[in-house]
Amino acid sequence: MDSETFSAAPSGAKAKRLGAYYTPEPVVEFMIRWAIQDAHYKIIDPSFGNGQFLRASARQTKVKLLNPSEQIYGIELDSDTFNANKPLLESQFKIHKLENQDFFAADSFFLSEFNKVSPLEEFEAVVGNPPFIRYQRFKGKARELALKRAAEHGISLPGHASSWAPFLIHAISLIKNGGRIAMIIPVELSYATYAKDILAYLLDQFKNLSLLSFQKRLFPKLAEDTYILLGENRGLPCSKFQLVDVQNEERLSHFDGQLDSVGEVKTLNREACSNLKSHKVKLLEFSLNRACRNLYQSFRERAQTADFSVTFLGEVMDIGIGYVSGDNAFFHPDQATIEAFGIEQEFLTPCLRRSNNLRGLYYSKEDWENSLEPQKWLLHIDQTLDIHALPKGLRKYLNWGLKSGILKRYKVKKRSPWYALSNIKIGDAFLTYMSHDAPRLVQNVSGLPAPNTLHVASLKKSGQDALDCKLLLIAWYTSLCFLSSEIEGHSLGAGMLKLEPNEARNIIVVIPRHLSQEEIEDTYSRIDVALRKNNLELALNLGDESILCHGLGLSQETCLTLREAYYKLRDRRKYR
Template sequence: MPRRDSKQLGAYYTPPEVVRCLVSWVSAGIGDGSILDPSCGDGRFLEGMENAVGVDIDPAAAKAAAQGTRATIVREDFFSWVRRSNRRFAGAVGNPPFIRYHRFNGDGRRRALQYCVAQGVRLSGLCSSWAPFIVGATSLLHKGGRIAFVVPAEIGHAVYAKPVLRHLLSSFERVEIIAVREKLFPELSEDCWLLRASGFGRRGEVAYFAKLDSFDPRDDRWVFEPVPIAEIERWHYRLRPFLVDRAVRDAYGALADQPGTIRLGDVGNIGIGYVTGANDFFHLRPSTAAQLGIPDDLLRVSVRSNRDLAVDDVDEELVASWLRDDRPVLLLDLRGVDDLPRAVTDYLESPGGRVARRAYKCRTRRPWFVVPQVRVPDAFLSIMAGGTPRLVRNSAGVSCTNSVHAVSLTNGLDLGRVTTRWNGPLTAFSCELEGHALGGGLLKIEPAEARRVMLALDVDLSDEEADLMANGVRELRRWRNADAT
């Protein structure tokens, strides 16, 4: 399949050794029972099976599957087919499509989410496509059935994955999550794990978590840590904490209960900066602003990216260096301006302005040229980092785009105390634990995740506690391959 088409459909075909591992596990538990692959692609999961059904929306993939297997192949959208199918299966296996929410849209998305609601699972509007496929396949199982799927590592941290995991834990007697550090798909930035579950229709009290440095088809003697479901609930259905040793998790939990420990969200408001809709138009170089004759009082210096936060403080000296270097850091800020100067109206009517006003964010606001939510926070927090995200003071009183987080402290807390404690071992581990890995070894932290980050504000860690937090940092950075940054 051409790469562009495969990306649109979320179709990245699974390595043969992974296919054999999942198929043999499912088959071992169901004997001659029927098997479903809800997104069969070229049919590699169904090879050699007769009592099996594969479904795929892509004509070329369905044709290849029909020619290469003895299974029944259905060329149709899975959630259209599943609504009218009376078939039930002893097992389900496969690699469901991974399409992020902004491309997983239209009627297909609507059908998928509506079907999940009918099964009692309400998925977020931000969910990726694999999530409803897991729910849909599970709904077609006989009692006692089992599933085995490749899933994105997002199952371990994404908010939208929480109802999927909760559904699995309440639907199967045994749920196994196998985290794999090295990529199953070397050509993709996405990390993938394995999911296995058995005993459909019966609920267990414990889930099982295994950590593999790499997937070795010759060795499936995986060591599973039994994790009480109550403990998963305490971690809000996030599996990332189970990548570190229990001693580290226990120490972190004990520190969270100490009176001198706080969450960043307890003392500050964290959100993204403003969205212009057309950054190159709304951000000017000092030389350009002077040439256009735009008044200084309509220009506001802004932090535009994480690269601007390689400092402890955005101070007047740093801002002066940006301006001397003629960087495009001056936001055209027209909030509250009723009588626009001629220089500004000329700029808004320029060819660049005519292009900018057609951008989505611009054409959906009134007036199109007023950028909303421009504010001056107390500090900035980097969104992505190779190490610990930086919390940087804003003594110059500048603003920021949505490429960084804006942090405004509450309750009159001294910013110096917060930034000093931010650089401690507890916060370094907390950022790793509450954030999530991106491709290329980067750590990303969303506003909701940043609010959960802990600081030892009025408590000093013991040497043992500091060592445990440092061990946790090293392990989680190893899991996100931080040496690649």
């Protein structure tokens, strides 16, 4: 039976709500071929959607199940999806052990089938593509139950964890000792703070682990990139961890039982597994060759000691998000709106709205004046001012906002008074939050604030002066710093690099203290010119020469190694 006979994936708002993005068929077939190793296996998909993993299990020919109707199980939360697919799964594939239920609340189903509940440990294989629901929509009793389930298995997850995390942990509890898991998971596993404990849990649960990453995205419409997780021989700590770089989903059809038949395999030894488990290294570092990985690790070790020439950005700068308006259009009126309502100038503050206005190594009032940004004024009202005491033009604008439903905005509604923004900080520099080629650190000589589309960075108060700030600015534009940004940040849809404040704090920077003021000023000026000409390559060459070669004594060859590693990670992120 062709898959088109079955219900298609939910689309639009419903797909987003359910986190339902169904898996390409070559991926499904590969995962089932890998997972089912014996005709007696019991297999379950705890979120079966349109049943593609269940169907693939039933029609598997490499290892044909003896009695699919007694060996294949499926759970599906969404009633519409369940009811649309259940009849054909039963009639065409003889799959009857199906339950319309929240996976986390399916104890009654398991009790009726196995006379026991969690930890079940009754299946030889668990497969599937769990829902990817962000914490903003993963809430209420559903989240409480999911987090409770994870806690039952020894993993305490924070409230902001996405749905896949407790789903994966609970799914593992279904597997017998010696059993397998084949599951799609987001690359959040490699960077989210809470995911560190999940990775450590996986390393404790499976003797052999493999993560398959793809040069071409499996789910182009999904903002999050994904891995295929393969775990085998549950019940023993990990002794072999493989990272498999796969060109595209079509390569999976070449699977011959060995993972090197579908992609390039890197095998991590016990020490590497231990370092991952203890959070000493990040998964992405293993995309680099051994020499470069060791080089990067040596810089991290220097940054962790009292070597003041190599440090983490968070040691020398405070980094936080810009102000939160709750409604950028309303709180950043354009000139036409200002004139139409007669908003008084004393309540308007110039601001930097967008990162694409950052051209050089510094941002000045002149840059602001020459900007073509139409909404570059911030409505700035003191918190102590009552709305009735405000002048006519501003009051008219605020009343218009009330009539237009401004208080429907959550961030606006919870603020008191709603029209007065807080946390408006003036930093020493701006740091881009989302970046295409590389994150930009730009000196704020304008004295302007910025919204939460940018990070605000300020030198820590330890004697730094304007010259120190310029030194730090040129130190940012090095191959090491850009490589560190790729490792510490994470990739989103459209190939963008996202840097959360805690990720930015971990970026390694080199700050040599013996450079002359003349060299600092000269390099600063030349990098600024290069950036304003959109020549990032030249800016990096200048930074490497001054900071890494002259300042730290690295060879040109070492700089080239770092540069090539940065390019590798950047290009993999951008061109997927």
